[in-house]
Amino acid sequence: MTPVLKAEKLSKWYGNILGISDINLEIRSGITGLLGPNGAGKSTFLKIAAGQLKPKLGALTVFGEPVYGNPRLFRRIGFCPEHDSAYVEMSGRGFILLLARLHGFAGAEAAAKAEKALATVGLLDSQDRLIKGYSFGMRQRLRLASSILHEPELLMLDEPLRGVDPLWRIRIMQLIVSSHILPEIEAMTNEIVLIHQGKIFAKGDIHRIRNLIDSHPHQVSIRTPHPRQLAARLIGNDFISGIEFASDHRGLTVRTNQRDQFFTHLMSLLAESGVETEEITSPDDNLQAVFDYLIGK
Amino acid sequence: MTMKAKRPIRILFRSFFSSGLRAKRTRVFILLALVPVLLMLAARIMEGVGSASASDVAGFFGHFMLSLYFQLLIPVLALFFGTSIVNEELDNKTLVYLTTVPVPRRAVLLGKYLAALLLAALLIVAGFLLCFLAASFTRLGDAAAWEELGLFLGTSLLALFCYSALFTALGAFMKKSILLGLFFVFGWESVVQYFPGVTQKFTIIHWIKSLLPIPPGQNSFLSFQLQPSPPLQSVLTLLAAGLLFLYIAVFIFERKEYILSDNA
Known part of the structure; x- marks a missing residue:
């Protein structure tokens, strides 16, 4: 054809x-x-x-x-x-x-x-x-x-x-x-x-390409007045490869290889612990960031 | 011209003539075309109050007005209308609409050219007619006056046809064509026409002037250094030059790649 x-x-x-x-x-x-x-x-x-x-x-x-x-x-x-x-x-x-x-x-x-x-x-x-x-x-x-x-x-x-x-x-x-x-x-x-x-x-297929993206660490930024408390509950999970605290002590950025699993865990953790959060963002969740990962920047 | 090209030419001609009538630029050109009419009326008023004689007014038309029309208004209108045929599409980035329809590019150019030519011709003919009536209203019963008018209008249309075709080709060839066009009108045409011998024949204005009656007076723009060519030869030369310029315009437009913006 x-x-x-x-x-x-x-x-x-x-x-x-x-x-x-x-x-x-x-x-x-x-x-x-x-x-x-x-x-x-x-x-x-x-x-x-x-x-x-x-x-x-x-x-x-x-x-x-x-x-x-x-x-x-x-x-x-x-x-x-x-x-x-x-x-x-x-x-x-x-x-x-x-x-x-x-x-x-x-x-x-x-x-x-x-x-x-x-x-x-x-x-x-x-x-x-x-x-x-x-x-x-x-x-x-x-x-x-x-x-x-x-x-x-x-x-x-x-x-x-x-x-x-x-x-x-x-x-x-x-x-x-x-x-x-x-x-x-x-x-x-x-x-x-x-x-x-x-x-x-x-x-x-877009899902295949997304899987490629999932093989690279995703960054998730969480704004919270209690970053250390939240970090203590997150650390130790296999799917988290690193945690970095914000310089103003009002947030943390988590690196994960399994974003879906991380979000599932985070949501249940927030619901159970009652840790107050102000904002959750993915600073690398855009096409430019995806490209940057793929081309090895 | 094949039947396939005739229909789109007709469609484009109608559409762009109609939108051209409403365009701001046309309104500006209407004002420009009225300038000689106002000047002629002013000359008539001066004659009426005794500040000028009838022969002065006739001389004013023969010398100044013809010069104004044939050396300024006609080439300038042809320049703006002719170059805009392609340049306007590039500036407004609208060319893409006319080049993604199942229509040969030559039909696009010719349809737009005819619309521009008719718009310019209407402006010139209307202005010229009013001007002539203001200059000759005392001899309207004289058949020679109407013959003269026919000659002026016919020459105007030939001049418009030729200049417009030239500037259409220039506009198809380069984006910033106005400057080169102005240089041609006010440089080449204004200077070379006064060169003696064969050289003056390399201007369009030479052939135009050869068609016009030469009024008495040593300093007339028509007679100064003019070695007129025979009328028939002049008509054929203007027609042939116009057709050649139009062919070149089509040739360029069909082959040139127009890049509408910074490509990503």
Whole structure:
């Protein structure tokens, strides 16, 4: 079966700045999350996949065809760009209707497609207003409408999640969505591709990657007026590899290799002992920290 | 042009002409296009109160107003409208919407070019018409006056077509094209047109001036150092140059990779 998207030895750079380097990747049906910190190369990859940029080296095909300079393929592809851009002198409806017509729909059919797309993103009520009067979130949703109006087989969304209603209401066969926010991707799909410094860093099921993360110590910070009392009750457990006290004597940071087990134990301990706590945070529970662990920083 | 490209050209032309009419920039250009009309009315008022003679006013139109239109307003409007066709899409990062639809890039450029050309033409024709009426209202029954008007308007449209195509190509080629365009209008065109011999033929204004009637007077912008080319040759040259510039614009736009921002 032909993959939806296939990249072979794909590289792109801008002058001396590396975009992506030697990427080999096949994406098949379903929802795929493209994850990576800012500057990792996600947008470059998606822009090549959407025919906006030319690969410097290697090749990328969508549905078996090269994308750059192949406008016919855009009947099957929808692309939602990351930029907050729009034709501000047009109304929301005028903008979507223009794109519907450019997609080849005419008359009533174009109007129906535009209306359906605007309804999907909840902009029907404000469709006749000029875009310059739209809020950031509304413009974001309008961009989304522009990418789904022709009901593409493959939808590519570049950082689309800020200020937008949940996307999984949209019925799309294939979806590639990029983000640097792990929980947002996690809510949509288990299948992810991690990009870092222009290279594919990990690919596969999110739980497997999480397990990889669990093999590294997690940090859990607990703000409490009784840090020594709490530490005394925690120390000695196998899953705790270290405890560090805060310099203001009002908290401690615990390092654990088994976060789930630690949290279960902590919750029951707090309930039993009645040790007062003000805040529990995970300072390394973000994608950047995960990357830092994986790349050995 | 294939049927496949004609429909999107029509769609883009209508859409961008309609949004162009509402754009702030167009309002500014309307004011700019009214400046010569106000100047012409002022000249008429001066004639009315006896501060200027009828021949002074006719000379004012023949020398100053034609110079204002053909050496300033038309190239400047063409510069702003022409370069904005691609540059505006890059500045506003909206190009992505037009390059992710199943439409050839040449249709995008040509649709937008025609919309910009019509907007600029409306501004010039309306301003020129008002100006001409203010200058010639005493000879409106004279067929020669209307012939003259037809010649001015036809030449204006040819000039707009050619300049707009040139600046569309410039805008497609480079992002900060306004500065180079201004250098072309106020440097190259303003200076080289006065070079003797064949050199002046390397300007667009030479071919435009060759189409206009030369009024009496040694210092007219039309006659100074002008060695006019035959009218038919001038028309064909302007048309050919305009088409060539348009072809170059399409060629660049179809092949150039436009990077909309710092890519991550």
